[in-house]
Amino acid sequence: MAHYVIRVKGDLSPELTGVFPSLTADREPAQTVLHGELEDQSALAGVLNHLDTLGITIVEVVQVPPSS
Structure with a gap:
């Protein structure tokens, strides 16, 4: 698992952010x-595709390195 931060344009409603239960808004x-833990690149692609389908502009995607 990897921790990701996904920054999107606009103030998403709780209904929209609720679509992504593994992520905190x-x-x-x-x-x-x-932001939150995603299983793999496929899970990340699924989140990004869903945001795109909803017409939400993705500003930034960052994988946070694990803390040592």
């Missing part, structure tokens, strides 16, 4: 930051 001005 933090709202910032004009953006929402989704």
